[in-house]
Amino acid sequence: MSSDAMNYWLMKSEPEAFSIDDLKRKRSEAWDGVRNYQARNFMRDGMRPGDRIFFYHSNCPTPGIVGIAEVATDAYPDPTQFDPGSHYFDPGSSRDNPRWMLVDVKFVRKLKRTISLDELKGHDALLAMPLLRKGNRLSVMPVGAADWQYILALE
DNA sequence: GCCAACGTTGGC
DNA sequence: GCCAACGTTGGC
Numbered sequence: 001m002s003s004d005a006m007n008y009w010l011m012k013s014e015p016e017a018f019s020i021d022d023l024k025r026k027r028s029e030a031w032d033g034v035r036n037y038q039a040r041n042f043m044r045d046g047m048r049p050g051d052r053i054f055f056y057h058s059n060c061p062t063p064g065i066v067g068i069a070e071v072a073t074d075a076y077p078d079p080t081q082f083d084p085g086s087h088y089f090d091p092g093s094s095r096d097n098p099r100w101m102l103v104d105v106k107f108v109r110k111l112k113r114t115i116s117l118d119e120l121k122g123h124d125a126l127l128a129m130p131l132l133r134k135g136n137r138l139s140v141m142p143v144g145a146a147d148w149q150y151i152l153a154l155e
Numbered sequence: 156g157c158c159a160a161c162g163t164t165g166g167c
Numbered sequence: 168g169c170c171a172a173c174g175t176t177g178g179c
Contacts, residue, residue, distance in 0.1 A: 012177085036162075036175095059177050117178080135160040137176045 007051045008143040009042065010131055011069070011105065012058040020055050020067040020110055028072055028106040031140075032080045033088045035100065039140035044075040044101040046142065053105060054143060054151070056131075057114075064116035065151065072106040111155050125150055 011031065013019065023029055034040055048071060055067040077098035080088035093099035120126055130141040143151075 014177090038162095063178070137161060139176085 007046060008145060008148040009047065009051060010054040010056050010141050010143050012056045012139045014059045015057045019057065023055065023069060023107045024110065028104055031102045031105050032078045034102060034139060035088065036138065039138050040101055042140045042142065043103050047071045047075065047103050049073060062114055062116050064114045065111060066114050067110040068108040069105045070108050072104040075101040075103050078102040113155065115151060115154055
């Protein structure tokens, strides 16, 4: 990223696996298991501690933004890639040259209500955002500052 | 459960 | 380097 200004992000999680309430309870969580290069690059190259995150519930009855979190650390190697017992084990990675990076994510607050994907799609001002691009399956993606403010104002 | 829209893998 | 086959994501 080109400046020191705070950046904004959106991170998806299936609530049955890890929900905003899970993050609230644990306060902070290592965002492991990302195995997509573009998503990794956003975490490794784009994220800085203090950046704000929309926490998004995917693959559930009402997909949408449910809370706000914060980047808590710089990127570091995802330990699950080295663990043969982990679902996320990657035999092609090594400790000397780790392939997958993650950041810790810290709970900030829940939104007063879920701002659903369906609702977001109803706002022409937001149609260009990566989340609403057809076919986008990225689990970590940037959110423009203007879009961030616009969405928060919907709350 | 279906399936579109990807990303990855591997034969050639 | 091409591209078919395969696996995954995630809305519906």
